[in-house]
Amino acid sequence: MSYQVETDKFINDLERVVKVRSEISIALDKIADTIDKAEFAGDSASGKLSLERDIEDIKVVSKNLRQGVFRLLVLGDMKRGKSTFLNALIGEKLLPSDVNPCTAVLTVLRYGAEKKVTVYFNDGKIPQELDFQSFKYKYTIDPAEAKKLEQEKKQAFPDVSHAVVEYPLPLLEKGIEIVDSPGLNDTEARNELSLGYVNNCHAILFVMRASQPCTLGERRYLENYIKGRGLSVFFLINAWDQVKESLIDPDDEEELQEAEERLRQVFKANLAEYCVVDGQNLYDERVFEISSIQALRRRLKNPDASLDGTGFPGFMGALNTFLTRERAIAELRQVRTLARQAAKNTRESVERRIPLLDRDVNQLRERINSVEPEFKKLTGIRDEFQQEIRSTRDTQAKAVADSFRNYVLNLGNTFETDFLRYQPDLNLFDFLSSGKREAFNQALQQAFEQYIGDKFAAWTLTAEKDINTAFTQLSRSAAKYGASYSQVTDRITEKLTGEKVRLHTSVSSEDDNSPAWAKWAMGLLSLSRGNLAGFAMAGAGFDWKNILLNYFTVIGIGGLITAVTGIFLGPIGFALLGLGVGVLQADQARKELVKTAKKELVKYLPLVAQEQYHNVYDGVKECFDSYDKEVSQRINDDIAARKSELDNLLKQKEAGEINRETELKRLKSLQEDVFIQMQNIESAYSNLLAYYS
Numbered sequence: 001m002s003y004q005v006e007t008d009k010f011i012n013d014l015e016r017v018v019k020v021r022s023e024i025s026i027a028l029d030k031i032a033d034t035i036d037k038a039e040f041a042g043d044s045a046s047g048k049l050s051l052e053r054d055i056e057d058i059k060v061v062s063k064n065l066r067q068g069v070f071r072l073l074v075l076g077d078m079k080r081g082k083s084t085f086l087n088a089l090i091g092e093k094l095l096p097s098d099v100n101p102c103t104a105v106l107t108v109l110r111y112g113a114e115k116k117v118t119v120y121f122n123d124g125k126i127p128q129e130l131d132f133q134s135f136k137y138k139y140t141i142d143p144a145e146a147k148k149l150e151q152e153k154k155q156a157f158p159d160v161s162h163a164v165v166e167y168p169l170p171l172l173e174k175g176i177e178i179v180d181s182p183g184l185n186d187t188e189a190r191n192e193l194s195l196g197y198v199n200n201c202h203a204i205l206f207v208m209r210a211s212q213p214c215t216l217g218e219r220r221y222l223e224n225y226i227k228g229r230g231l232s233v234f235f236l237i238n239a240w241d242q243v244k245e246s247l248i249d250p251d252d253e254e255e256l257q258e259a260e261e262r263l264r265q266v267f268k269a270n271l272a273e274y275c276v277v278d279g280q281n282l283y284d285e286r287v288f289e290i291s292s293i294q295a296l297r298r299r300l301k302n303p304d305a306s307l308d309g310t311g312f313p314g315f316m317g318a319l320n321t322f323l324t325r326e327r328a329i330a331e332l333r334q335v336r337t338l339a340r341q342a343a344k345n346t347r348e349s350v351e352r353r354i355p356l357l358d359r360d361v362n363q364l365r366e367r368i369n370s371v372e373p374e375f376k377k378l379t380g381i382r383d384e385f386q387q388e389i390r391s392t393r394d395t396q397a398k399a400v401a402d403s404f405r406n407y408v409l410n411l412g413n414t415f416e417t418d419f420l421r422y423q424p425d426l427n428l429f430d431f432l433s434s435g436k437r438e439a440f441n442q443a444l445q446q447a448f449e450q451y452i453g454d455k456f457a458a459w460t461l462t463a464e465k466d467i468n469t470a471f472t473q474l475s476r477s478a479a480k481y482g483a484s485y486s487q488v489t490d491r492i493t494e495k496l497t498g499e500k501v502r503l504h505t506s507v508s509s510e511d512d513n514s515p516a517w518a519k520w521a522m523g524l525l526s527l528s529r530g531n532l533a534g535f536a537m538a539g540a541g542f543d544w545k546n547i548l549l550n551y552f553t554v555i556g557i558g559g560l561i562t563a564v565t566g567i568f569l570g571p572i573g574f575a576l577l578g579l580g581v582g583v584l585q586a587d588q589a590r591k592e593l594v595k596t597a598k599k600e601l602v603k604y605l606p607l608v609a610q611e612q613y614h615n616v617y618d619g620v621k622e623c624f625d626s627y628d629k630e631v632s633q634r635i636n637d638d639i640a641a642r643k644s645e646l647d648n649l650l651k652q653k654e655a656g657e658i659n660r661e662t663e664l665k666r667l668k669s670l671q672e673d674v675f676i677q678m679q680n681i682e683s684a685y686s687n688l689l690a691y692y693s
Contacts, residue, residue: 007171010316013324014070014174020328020688021065021175024335027680028062031342034677038670046357046663047648049349050641053516053634054342061338068331069110069177070323073198076207077217081238081292085207086180088295088312090169091303094132105139105163109178112166120161135163198225202327203319204233210240210289213263214270216421220450224457226274228465233286234319235271240289240311285322288315325692336685341516343678348493349645350667355497357660361653368646371492375639378488382635385481385521386628389474393624396470400463401617407459408609412602416594418455422447423593448597463616467623474627475522482518485635489515492642517634521627 032055039055042048076082086109087093094109105119117135119128130138139157172178179201198204204226208218226233243259244250267287275283290311298305307313356364490501514522652658 007316010320010324011170011174013320014171014176016688016691017324017328018175020332020684021068023684024332024339024681025062025065027677027684028058028065028335028339031339031674031677032058032062034670034673035342035346038666041666042648045652045666046353046658047650047652048645049346049353050644050648051342051345051349053637053641054345057338057516058342061335065335069175070203070327071177071179071201072203072205073179073181073201074205074207075181075221077209077212077215080207080209080212082180082207084296085205085236085238085290085292086178088292088299088310089178090167090171091299092169093296093300094165094167094169105157105160107163107165107180109165109167109172109180111169111172111177113168114166115168116166118164118166120164121159122161123159125159132165135165139163198229198231202232203322204231205236206233207236207238208267209238210243210263211246213266219270220454222270222274224454224461228461232277232322233274234315234322235267235274235287236311236315237267237287237289238292241291241294285318288318290315329688329692332685332688336681337519339678339681341519343674345516346674347671350671352493352497352645353649353667354664355499356649357658357663359653361650364646364650364653367496368650371495374488374492374495375643378485378635378639378642381481381485381488382632382639385477385635386632388477389624389628389631392470392474393621393628396467396624397617397620400466400620401613403463403466404459404616405609405613407455408605408612411455411605412598415598415601419447419451419594419597422451444593463620467620470624471627478518478521478631479514482514482522485515485518486513489642496646515638517631517638520634521631 035051035055035058039048039051074082074086090109115132117130117132119130119135119139121127139160206222206226208214243263244256247255247259249255268283271287272281272283275281275286288311291309295307295310295312298307298310356367359367493499493501
């Protein structure tokens with residue numbers, strides 16, 4: 001199948017998803033507007049139904065749907081052809097492929113009616129609009145200057161947050177947004193810059209190169225920042241056509257097949273573990289051999305040219321399936337769950353209100369007083385769950401902080417073995433030359449930075465798994481407390497109305513009888529509002545990983561490296577100077593370097609562990625505190641809404657007679673209008689499912 005066919009299908013599928021998003025967003029807006037108007041009218045009738053939380057949540061989700069995009073993060077080492085790949089993907093030489101890789105500006109490529117670049121700053125300065133040439137000139141630096149900045153541990157553009165490139169491209173117009181990150185082997189600080197966006201994207205496009213299969217830097221990054229985090233990664237092995245060009249006899253088909261097969265085995269050995277999703281091996285749907293330069297050349301000559309043989313058709317097909325079938329449907333499923341919840345709350349509020357319209361003031365007051373014990377039970381359930389969250393918080397914060405301290409204190413035990421692969425490539429005796437001593441010092445410091453960074457990343461993955469396990473258990477507890485809560489609210493309804501509550505059961509856990517706060521706490525509802533640069537928060541409900549990252553980035557790069565690497569050069573230097581210059585002493589010098597480094601490391605590790613212990617503790621605590629705050633607020637809102645609903649009715653009863661027939665008609669109309677819009681949402685969602693089935 002030609003690339004153009006795949007591209008057309010991709011754009012058509014994206015357009016279909018955009019259309020469904022729009023239809024559902026419109027229906028959500030109508031639901032919110034209908035309830036809002038009904039609440040306003042209720043002020044002069046039987047009182048509000050206290051559905052403010054539903055209105056707020058629906059509006060947030062509707063806005064997210066309208067602004068929703070599929071965000072792709074492009075990662076890769078320098079000189080892997082990332083810009084060429086992006087240009088081939090969009091069909092124009094939009095991004096300069098000869099830009100010096102030392103620039104640290106993260107670039108977001110999104111749709112815009114006009115071609116322009118906007119640079120955003122960290123210090124609150126007004127964003128700056130530039131043309132493409134000016135952007136390239138201003139934010140590209142000389143290699144010598146970049147090297148100097150790296151040695152001084154300074155960023156090229158410390159005041160710049162990110163740049164947004166707007167372009168009138170069909171692929172972008174249909175809801176694709178591409179984030180082009182700095183090169184991975186630039187500096188550790190820039191690696192962290194990229195890492196900060198990893199969890200905020202729908203998919204990662206990891207660009208590699210056939211002529212440099214799985215370098216140490218790439219393996220380091222995959223091991224430290226990708227492995228075990230449940231991320232969706234597409235591996236693009238670029239310049240596959242150059243495999244043939246590297247052969248002595250490029251026309252020897254047998255030699256070419258052998259060379260390609262050897263390469264495939266290398267890549268598979270290194271990448272296979274990153275292509276397992278929920279126990280399923282997706283290697284063939286995640287790894288693609290491509291030729292970006294060939295694809296770009298063809299598209300520049302003819303936008304509709306076939307790209308067979310470049311690897312792009314297969315990649316585009318797989319990306320299409322992932323985004324429009326898997327991710328879009330998962331997103332809309334959550335939206336449908338929230339809409340169903342709002343419709344359910346509206347229906348139940350109306351069903352509670354109608355039987356009470358005939359009660360006089362005294363009867364109503366008596367019934368309201370009779371359910372006070374049940375309201376106390378609701379607050380009791382809230383308090384029990386809150387206590388469990390806080391107990392889990394304290395246990396996890398201490399356990400993770402203790403784990404960190406023990407991990408740091410034990411680094412010395414394996415240092416001699418671990419550090420072997422980090423030692424500088426420079427000859428050790430360069431240290432004895434005054435002209436090369438500085439270069440050796442810098443290489444040695446970089447080696448320690450990599451060692452500490454890798455060790456810390458390995459620990460954070462363990463910490464994340466432990467915290468995730470704790471939140472999984474809290475999710476189960478939320479389901480349990482939610483069930484108890486629903487039993488009490490049903491009892492309140494029965495005592496108020498004198499009627500048995502009708503159970504609306506469903507085989508789906510997302511549509512069970514749990515209250516909305518419990519669904520949020522269980523991760524079934526995502527109401528994230530997004531963060532800087534329009535990146536939607538990852539995960540369901542809230543993103544504890546981003547909270548943790550804000551703390552751990554400071555510890556990992558700012559705290560540990562600053563605390564540890566500055567201690568080595570002096571003592572190690574003096575140790576090496578006493579060894580002489582004989583060639584036979586080279587091995588002894590290398591051993592002395594490691595031995596002295598270990599001695600200095602062990603000396604300072606207790607201080608580092610103690611200084612950073614509280615940062616780790618506070619970071620973990622903040623994750624659970626944020627969860628506790630949101631859950632408690634949602635439960636409080638629900639309890640307050642139920643009380644307010646009764647108080648509103650009582651207040652209106654005390655003010656005068658309520659026209660029962662008029663009010664009955666109004667409430668029934670509200671319920672029916674919400675039901676109609678809910679049916680529109682169900683229909684749009686079902687049609688999308690049917691299209692892909």
